[in-house]
Amino acid sequence: MxxxxxxxxxxxxxxxxxxxxxxxxxxxxxxxxxxxxxxxxxxxxxxxxxxxxxxxxxxxxxxxxxxxxxxxxxxxxxxxxxxxxxxxxxxxxxxxxxxxxxxxxxxxxVPVWRRLGLSPAPILESSFTVGLGPLEDMRREAREAVARGHGVLKVKLGTNEDEAILEALREEAPGVALRVDANAAWTRPQVRRMLGVLDAARVELLEQPLAAGDLEGHAELRRLSSLPLAADESLHRVPDVPRLAGAFDGVNLKLAKLGGAAAGAGGRAAGPGAMMGCMIESSRGIAAAHLAGLCDGADLDGALLLGDDPFTGLEWQAGRLARPTGVGWGVEWR
Ligand SMILES: [Mg+2]
The missing domain is CATH 3.30.390.10 (Enolase-like, N-terminal domain)
Structure with a gap:
């Protein structure tokens, strides 16, 4: 051993x-x-x-x-x-x-999903993330993602240009579901100002707008707006999930920060709504995230953002991760 x-x-x-x-x-x-x-x-x-x-x-x-x-x-x-x-x-x-x-x-x-008794159906459609950068680059990334078949985009915000970024991405991708992740960068007055902008851009989910510790601010925001709020930076451990229920509508469960797949499944059980997320990681790490195919949402694009993913084997079908047919995770060194 x-x-x-x-x-x-x-x-x-x-x-x-x-x-x-x-x-x-x-x-x-x-x-x-x-x-x-x-x-x-x-x-x-x-x-x-x-x-x-x-x-x-x-x-x-x-x-x-x-x-x-x-x-x-x-x-x-x-x-x-x-x-x-x-x-x-x-x-x-x-x-x-x-x-x-x-x-x-x-x-x-057998494949891992088979061993765990999970459905062979592809898991929920994952968002594809457009990171912050020069506006023209962000526009191009959104265009290219749509051309590859992605129907859900998650855009990173938390800059002085947030309104312009959102307008530009909506212009490039008028038909996609749009999610926003501010990575804890907004203040309470800022997020109140952004609510109208998010609404005009038909944003369907707002992830972690305020500081990780500002549960009161998130709870207040939830009373002001019907836009679903997801916790990411506010969630460090699965036992914290129930405490977040008053401040958020859902949680972003990342196996690498919660300590593994069982923890992810525990977060699913404890949480209000659960999105299976990931870090920037190879297809090997992403393959493990597909264990939580029982979630309400998926944000599993970590390996898709890489230029040098060292593993092959995962198959994406228009933003959905197919169940691999190979034994184990179904990925191999490139
Ligand atoms: Mg996040």
Whole structure:
């Protein structure tokens, strides 16, 4: 029984901007669990916002990997990971847990979704994210996404040009469902001013407009507007979900920040509405997110934003992720 790791730098096809930063390089740690000649694979997508870097992943992986004593025992793994490290390091827990999930499916010779008894139907249509950048680039990305068949766009906002960006994207993509993610960058007066603009652009969902800790502001916003509000930065741990119910209509569940697929499923059960989200991660990480096909929404475009996804095998059909036919996650090194 062994656990190996390998860290690679992934790169987005274009610099990817949100209100807090713009990056092109995303170091990710790929974990391989081997037992009895069968392997299972997971990906750690650490995010500094949630207290992780590739260095913390490398430091705690050996300690947490000791919890992986039985690839069949998914429930027990949660307990053992929690016992070794009750809080923090969610992307490492996610990588180990999803490696165990694939190991069990591969041992049985079936795709993960089959092993878990999930429907073979493609999962809900995912949004495609248009990151912040020069307006002409954002217009082009929206046009190209529509041309590739995406029917749901999520645009990042949180700048001085938000109104112009929204108008421009609506012009480029008049027929798509449009979602907005302000990444906690707006103030209460700003978001009140933006409500009319969001309405005019027929925005269907607003993600994390205000600061992570401003639950009162989000609750007040919910009383002012019928536009559905989703929590992202306000959600760090699954046990926080019930506390968010008064302030948000739904939660963005990302396995890398919640600590794995079981946590994601727990968030689904506890939450008001749930959207399965992701970090910028390879197709291997995105394959694990499809475990939560039971959600009300999907935001799984992380690998689609990459210029150098090191894995192949996932198939997208007009914004919907098809169930892979291959054993395990159904992805292989390119
Ligand atoms: Mg978000």
């Amino acid at each position: 062994s656990v190996r790791r390998e860290t690679l730098e992934l790169h987005t096809a274009r610099p990817f901007g949100i209100a807090r930063w713009t990056h092109s390089t995303y170091p990710r740690t790929f974990v391989t669990f081997e037992s009895g000649g069968v392997t299972g694979r997971g990906e750690a997508a650490p995010n500094a916002y949630y207290g992780e870097t590739v260095a913390t992943v490398a430091a705690v992986l050996p300690l947490l990997a000791g919890a992986l004593t039985d690839g069949w025992d998914w429930d027990g793994l949660q307990e053992r990971l929690g016992a070794r490290m009750p809080g923090g390091h969610p992307s490492v827990k996610c990588a180990l847990e999803t490696a165990a999930v694939e190991w069990a499916a591969s041992s049985a010779g």
